[in-house]
Amino acid sequence: MVKLWYSNVHVDCIGRxxxxxxxxxxxxxxxxxxxxxxxxxIDDDMHVDFIFVNxxxxxxxxxxxxxxxxxxxxxxxxLMESDFYTAAGLATKRSAERGTQ
Numbered sequence: 001m002v003k004l005w006y007s008n009v010h011v012d013c014i015g016r017x018x019x020x021x022x023x024x025x026x027x028x029x030x031x032x033x034x035x036x037x038x039x040x041x042i043d044d045d046m047h048v049d050f051i052f053v054n055x056x057x058x059x060x061x062x063x064x065x066x067x068x069x070x071x072x073x074x075x076x077x078x079l080m081e082s083d084f085y086t087a088a089g090l091a092t093k094r095s096a097e098r099g100t101q
Contacts, residue, residue: 003028004062006069011038018042020049023073025066035062037070046070046077064095 004025012020024036035053039046048070053062071079 004065006066006073008073023066023070025062025069035066037066039070041074041077044077045080046074047080067095 005028006023006025008021008023010019011022014020019041020038021041022036022038024033026033034057036051037048038050039048041047048067051063051066053066
């Protein structure tokens with residue numbers, strides 16, 4: 001599998017302790033973003049707001065890699081559960097929790 005590079009960007013600050021971020025992924029050697037996760041940190045709680053992978057790159061482990069990288073970069077935060085998962089999103093989350101990339 002081709003290696004990915006990641007870029008984590010602070011997007012906005014809402015209130016005192018609520019920060020919005022976007023973690024983006026691209027193939028190494030390319031500047032074309034192929035997927036991203038929008039997430040919010042509130043104190044030590046991490047909320048995934050949205051995950052997207054370009055259609056032509058789906059089912060290649062990009063979403064799972066993003067989720068895994070998100071947890072690596074925010075290892076001191078608690079990932080908060082949500083009732084708004086799609087079946088594909090829940091499968092990606094569970095796969096990342098098992099530590100498979």
